[in-house]
Amino acid sequence: MTDKQIDELIERALKAEQTLPEGLSRRLEQQIDRWEAQEEKGKQFRLHKHPLFYWIGGIAASLLLCVGVFFHATSSDTQNKLADTYTDPQEAAIAAEKALLLLSDNLNKGFAQVNEAGAEIRKVNNLLNKHLND
Numbered sequence: 001m002t003d004k005q006i007d008e009l010i011e012r013a014l015k016a017e018q019t020l021p022e023g024l025s026r027r028l029e030q031q032i033d034r035w036e037a038q039e040e041k042g043k044q045f046r047l048h049k050h051p052l053f054y055w056i057g058g059i060a061a062s063l064l065l066c067v068g069v070f071f072h073a074t075s076s077d078t079q080n081k082l083a084d085t086y087t088d089p090q091e092a093a094i095a096a097e098k099a100l101l102l103l104s105d106n107l108n109k110g111f112a113q114v115n116e117a118g119a120e121i122r123k124v125n126n127l128l129n130k131h132l133n134d
Contacts, residue, residue, distance in 0.1 A: 086092035 084092075086095065
């Protein structure tokens with residue numbers, strides 16, 4: 001079908017007088033009104049029902065949280081008392097010194113890697129600036 005034929009069909013459709021069957025507009029209006037009424041009824045049902053579920057769920061969650069906190073508090077008082085790991089203060093000082101030395105070594109390794117990365121970044125920036133300025 002060519003553009004010319006399509007244009008002719010459109011012109012004939014526009015020129016032709018079209019009439020709607022009797023009572024069609026009234027039936028369409030009634031159907032639309034029924035759909036709107038059903039939609040409003042559904043909205044009212046949902047609006048009234050959901051807040052109740054939210055209230056019940058919130059109360060249940062709050063009670064569950066309170067019970068959990070209560071049991072945690074009562075069990076941690078009897079089981080998790082802090083106790084010294086070393087009875088001799090000399091041993092405790094030596095263990096603390098070893099832990100701090102390990103921390104210091106790892107921190108120094110991290111700083112060294114950061115410095116190396118910074119040096120590489122500076123090299124790349126210098127190279128880019130050199131080529132961009134040329």
